[in-house]
Amino acid sequence: MHAPTKTLETKEKQNILLVDDRLENLLALEAILEAPHLNIIRARSGNEALEQLLAFEFALVLLDVQMPEMDGFETARLMRSVERSRHIPIIFVTAISKEDIHVFKGYEAGAVDYIMKPLDPVILISKVNVFLTLDSQRRELEKTTKSLRETIAQQEEYKKVIEKQNIALKELSIRDGLTGIYNHRHFQELLAREVALANRHDTELCCLMMDLDYFKVVNDTLGHPFGDFVLKQFVTLVKEEIRSSDILARYGGEEFIILLPNISLNDANKVAEKIRTKVETHTYKDGIRSSNVTVSIGLYCNRYHSSENGSENGSEDLLRFADKALYQAKELGRNRVVVYGPESSDEHLVCPE
Numbered sequence: 001m002h003a004p005t006k007t008l009e010t011k012e013k014q015n016i017l018l019v020d021d022r023l024e025n026l027l028a029l030e031a032i033l034e035a036p037h038l039n040i041i042r043a044r045s046g047n048e049a050l051e052q053l054l055a056f057e058f059a060l061v062l063l064d065v066q067m068p069e070m071d072g073f074e075t076a077r078l079m080r081s082v083e084r085s086r087h088i089p090i091i092f093v094t095a096i097s098k099e100d101i102h103v104f105k106g107y108e109a110g111a112v113d114y115i116m117k118p119l120d121p122v123i124l125i126s127k128v129n130v131f132l133t134l135d136s137q138r139r140e141l142e143k144t145t146k147s148l149r150e151t152i153a154q155q156e157e158y159k160k161v162i163e164k165q166n167i168a169l170k171e172l173s174i175r176d177g178l179t180g181i182y183n184h185r186h187f188q189e190l191l192a193r194e195v196a197l198a199n200r201h202d203t204e205l206c207c208l209m210m211d212l213d214y215f216k217v218v219n220d221t222l223g224h225p226f227g228d229f230v231l232k233q234f235v236t237l238v239k240e241e242i243r244s245s246d247i248l249a250r251y252g253g254e255e256f257i258i259l260l261p262n263i264s265l266n267d268a269n270k271v272a273e274k275i276r277t278k279v280e281t282h283t284y285k286d287g288i289r290s291s292n293v294t295v296s297i298g299l300y301c302n303r304y305h306s307s308e309n310g311s312e313n314g315s316e317d318l319l320r321f322a323d324k325a326l327y328q329a330k331e332l333g334r335n336r337v338v339v340y341g342p343e344s345s346d347e348h349l350v351c352p353e
């Protein structure tokens, strides 16, 4: 077998395979085509050509039609049957008369051409160059496509990271840093939504405004770290008594608020009372200090009291009335639930039980 005489590894160079059973024809072709950017490989038979095609990547094959054993057409047919060499362009080199050229019609359009013997160097070089240019363009396109794919994949990665960061940032912006429940600002957003829903569907919406009693004393006597510890535990206790659909937020320092949609005043009152009892009986211990804390709760339900002028209950009403009830609970001696009520006056507050 005729071994390749030139390095095939150089990336910029293009490989051309010359196939002819006669060495003098190969040498003649090579003399015409020789150029610095080309690796010219020779094969003396169809079989040898197929071996070279398996070993290297070629931009073009110049294929002698008349060869003993396997002729050019058979060689081309076998080339087309293998994925690796299926799309390599072929220029048939032939002495067949122009009238018989129809035999080439069976081949893939655009990837095949022919040249007549005796060879005209100008025609040969121009035909070869057409295919070499196409091959260069294809390679460039492949490179571009590959780097484009990589860029897109990278961008997808960045996008995922940014999305995650955005989610984390969003979470941070709506949560209270100490307790992890919603902060005041986000609560206002949720409140507006819940009030609108309750008004649209004419459903109940209750609000519990809660304030830890004498919390300043806890902070002053046992220290702020312990105060923070109490606030966190308080939130844990409250969470155990509410539904996942209820909205719990830190309203201020030691003030908390809960929105309870779709619940009767009676049931909301039970929830409030459970929270109050639970908090009253809980002892906060951090291993060094311990303390008991109570909570005052103001409760307002949109059904229980409609606005004076019959207008829809707004967010402000809800907060104002719940706050009034809480104020009343403080006035009445703390550690109690006061329901904002009822029928007539804003000032008429009742303490259940």
Ligand SMILES: [Mg+2]
Pocket: 020, 021, 022, 064, 065, 066, 067
């Ligand atoms: Mg021949």
